[in-house]
C-alpha cells in the first residue's frame with residue numbers, strides 16, 4: 446500500500462464553494478495574465494489571509510504583495526483620516542501638505558536629496574531608466590544605453606519586458622525590443638566589458654527578488670560601484686522588493702556600507718502599506734536634476750492619500766525598528782529551516798530562498814502547504830524558478846515582518862513547512 450502520494454499527483458481545488466464561485470467569475474472575465482493559486486482572500490489581518498469559506502492562511506509571500514503587516518492600524522487610520530477630512534485627488538500642479546511630509550521623511554530616512562513619486566513599481570523603474578537615458582542625451586550621447594544584468598525583474602514596462610525577463614526563451618511579451626538597455630551576465634568581467642562610450646549607467650537589484658531570490662555579495666556589489674565611479678557613470682538600484690526593512694536595512698545595499706551608496710534607488714511595494722500603490726525614484730541632486738518640468742510625472746504620483754500612507758508606513762518602520770527585528774527573525778527562521786532534510790536555504794533578513802533538490806518546480810509543494818487536506822496552518826508561498834544546472838527548484842519565503850514572532854515561525858515550520866518540504870524533493 447502506498448503511504449505517501451507525491452504532491453504532484455494530488456488534486457488541489459478551491460477550499461469551498463464560495464471560493465470556487467469567485468474563481469469562476471474571475472476566470473470568466475479577467476485577462477489571463479496571471480496564474481493564481483485557487484485561494485480567495487476576503488479579509489486580511491496581521492500575518493493572516495482569510496477566505497470566504499472560513500479558512501485562513503499565513504501570508505508568507507508578503508514581499509510580493511508589499512506588506513509589512515496586513516491592516517496595520519496606524520496606516521489604516523492615517524488613510525481614513527485623509528479620506529474623511531483631507532483633500533482627495535490634488536494634482537502635482539499645485540502643492541499639498543502630505544506631499545511635504547512624505548518627501549521630507551523619505552530623504553531623511555534614505556540620506557538622498559530628492560524624491561520623485563510614482564505609483565506602481567514598474568512606473569518608477571521606467572522613470573529611473575528614462576532619467577538615466579536623459580542624462581545620456583544631456584552628455585551628448587546619441588544612443589545612450591543602460592546596463593542591466595540577467596535574471597533582473599524591474600516590472601512590466603516595455604523596455605524591461607522586451608529585453609527579456611528571466612529566460613529569453615519564455616519571451617513573455619511578443620513585442621519589438623526597446624532600445625536603450627544592454628543585458629549582460631551578472632559577473633564583473635561581463636559588466637566591465639559591456640561599458641563603452643554609450644553607457645550612462647548600470648541599473649541592478651541589490652538582491653534579485655523575483656529570480657530566486659538570488660543574493661549579491663559585498664565584493665560584487667562594491668566592484669560594480671567602483672566600476673561606475675571609474676567610468677563616470679551612474680549606479681541605480683532597484684529596492685522595490687528588498688527595501689524598507691525586508692532585508693534588515695532601509696535599503697538592502699546598506700549592508701555593504703556607505704561606500705556602496707548608489708546614485709539613486711527605486712522604492713515601492715511596502716511603501717504603500719498594502720493599501721495604496723506608492724513608489725518613488727529617490728536620489729542625489731546630481732542624478733535627480735534631470736527631471737525637469739514635463740519630463741516625468743503622473744496623476745497619482747505624490748497625491749495626498751499616497752503620501753499619508755507612505756508616511757504612516759515609514760513612521761511605523763522607524764518606531765518598531767523593523768530592520769533590526771527582521772535581522773533577528775530572519776536568523777531564527779533560517780535556523781529552523783536548515784534542520785529540514787532535502788532543502789538548502791539562504792536569506793537576507795526575511796527574504797528567504799528555499800531550494801528543493803531534484804525537482805523542476807516547487808509548485809506542488811506550495812499547493813500542498815496552502816490547499817492540502819486538513820493543513821494547519823495553511824501557508825501561502827509561491828513557487829519560483831527552477832535552476833536546471835543545479836537541478837533545484839526555488840520557493841521564496843517572505844513573511845510580513847511586522848506581524849512575525851518566533852512562536853509563529855515555530856508553528857509554521859513544525860506543522861507545515863517541515864512536513865511538506867522534507868518530502869517535496871524526489
Ligand SMILES: Cc1ncc(COP(=O)(O)O)c(C=O)c1O
Nearest residue numbers: 565566567598599600654685686
Ligand atoms: C525589484 C522589483 N522591481 C519592480 C517591480 C515591479 O513592481 P510593480 O509590480 O509594483 O509594478 C517588482 C515587482 O515584483 C520588483 O520585485
